[in-house]
Amino acid sequence: MSIMSYTGGTVVAMAGDECVCIASDLRIGEQMTTIATDQKKVHKVTDKVYVGLAGFQSDARTVLEKIMFRKNLYELRENRRIKPQVLSEMISNLAYQHRFGSYFTEPLVAGLDDTNKPYICCMDTIGCVSAPRDFVAVGTGQEYLLGVCENFWRENMKPDELFEATAQSILSCLERDAASGWGAVVYTITKDKVNISTIKARMD
Amino acid sequence: MAGMHFLVGISTENYVILAADKATFAYGAILADSENDKEYRLGKKLTMMCIGEEGDVAQFGDWTKRNLQLYSVRNASAHHFVRRSIAEGLRSQDHYTVDVLIGGYDDKEEKAFLGSVDYLANGLAQQPYLFRGFCGRFCYAIMDHEYKKDMSETEGLALMNKCIGEAKRRFVANIPGYKVVIIDKNGYRKLNDVLF
Numbered sequence: 001m002s003i004m005s006y007t008g009g010t011v012v013a014m015a016g017d018e019c020v021c022i023a024s025d026l027r028i029g030e031q032m033t034t035i036a037t038d039q040k041k042v043h044k045v046t047d048k049v050y051v052g053l054a055g056f057q058s059d060a061r062t063v064l065e066k067i068m069f070r071k072n073l074y075e076l077r078e079n080r081r082i083k084p085q086v087l088s089e090m091i092s093n094l095a096y097q098h099r100f101g102s103y104f105t106e107p108l109v110a111g112l113d114d115t116n117k118p119y120i121c122c123m124d125t126i127g128c129v130s131a132p133r134d135f136v137a138v139g140t141g142q143e144y145l146l147g148v149c150e151n152f153w154r155e156n157m158k159p160d161e162l163f164e165a166t167a168q169s170i171l172s173c174l175e176r177d178a179a180s181g182w183g184a185v186v187y188t189i190t191k192d193k194v195n196i197s198t199i200k201a202r203m204d
Numbered sequence: 205m206a207g208m209h210f211l212v213g214i215s216t217e218n219y220v221i222l223a224a225d226k227a228t229f230a231y232g233a234i235l236a237d238s239e240n241d242k243e244y245r246l247g248k249k250l251t252m253m254c255i256g257e258e259g260d261v262a263q264f265g266d267w268t269k270r271n272l273q274l275y276s277v278r279n280a281s282a283h284h285f286v287r288r289s290i291a292e293g294l295r296s297q298d299h300y301t302v303d304v305l306i307g308g309y310d311d312k313e314e315k316a317f318l319g320s321v322d323y324l325a326n327g328l329a330q331q332p333y334l335f336r337g338f339c340g341r342f343c344y345a346i347m348d349h350e351y352k353k354d355m356s357e358t359e360g361l362a363l364m365n366k367c368i369g370e371a372k373r374r375f376v377a378n379i380p381g382y383k384v385v386i387i388d389k390n391g392y393r394k395l396n397d398v399l400f
Binding site: 006007028030033034035036039056057058061062065101 | 287288291295322325326327331334340341344
């Protein structure tokens with residue numbers, strides 16, 4: 001039994017033309033028993049910046065609370081909204097502070113910065129940031145997602161195409177990953193709005 | 205960590221039913237006590253049931269009860285407080301090995317609340333039904349099939365009896381009885397114990 005797959009869960013994010021899509025499954029379990037089927041792993045940090053936390057859900061919740069605390073302090077001091085790049089640096093520092101005795105969660109940041117340029121990144125449990133330009137995935141279904149996203153992703157996708165690509169990718173992942181499932185929630189973030197869709201997958 | 209004990213929580217919009225077994229087990233094979241109260245009242249319409257390491261349950265339950273009664277917090281805040289307390293102790297010497305169920309009724313929102321926190325600080329809030337302990341594994345599927353979100357208190361209690369009955373039939377340990385409470389807009393009520 002690995003602590004990273006105790007509660008299960010997967011998060012994926014893709015970048016398009018002035019838009020990003022971030023999606024997660026809805027299952028929380030205790031190893032093989034499913035306990036809840038309505039727990040998303042994506043959370044809003046600001047209107048244009050979202051964070052996803054896969055891995056052990058207790059630590060994911062603790063890290064989320066610390067992120068919100070630090071983001072609120074940042075906004076009070078700086079009197080402006082936080083950018084996704086800055087948020088990911090902040091989370092990376094938080095994780096590395098616990099280098100020996102880390103939080104068992106892999107954060108993922110997706111958002112648009114001030115110029116509406118898309119930014120996505122993922123981290124390991126001790127905060128090593130990798131920010132590619134196409135897609136990122138974390139969680140128990142990570143390997144399945146990387147393969148299928150490679151297939152669906154293209155340059156400069158518009159919001160509708162990006163939503164389709166992300167939704168289809170996470171659906172494929174839920175088909176195969178036993179520790180994730182019970183539907184998916186997809187957030188499509190553009191410069192004017194955020195579209196939230198809950199999609200039905202194989203409910204197990 | 206699935207314990208020998210059993211906690212049941214069933215909620216709808218209007219009420220929440222909580223049940224806890226009344227047993228204390230010792231040395232793996234002895235029923236030391238059949239009148240053990242696992243409940244800790246956190247407020248007028250908020251209560252918590254705890255299982256786990258015996259000493260930790262008593263310490264944690266008592267400490268949480270005193271703190272939350274002092275501040276008269278609301279349901280979701282109480283759940284958050286309990287989760288944080290366990291999370292902060294998780295990586296230290298004095299960690300609490302307790303699994304809890306929290307149930308309550310919020311007068312302002314006119315909604316019942318059911319949440320749980322396990323010994324690793326995994327918190328789940330606002331769920332229709334939750335179980336803690338090994339016997340819970342028998343009951344999730346029963347509830348998936350029979351639960352209705354508009355069922356009456358009588359139907360909810362009948363379902364609870366079904367879950368407890370299943371635990372009696374299939375679990376290896378003999379649990380002598382259960383304490384049952386219900387919280388709704390009229391307040392907190394302790395119902396008759398389920399005894400065998």
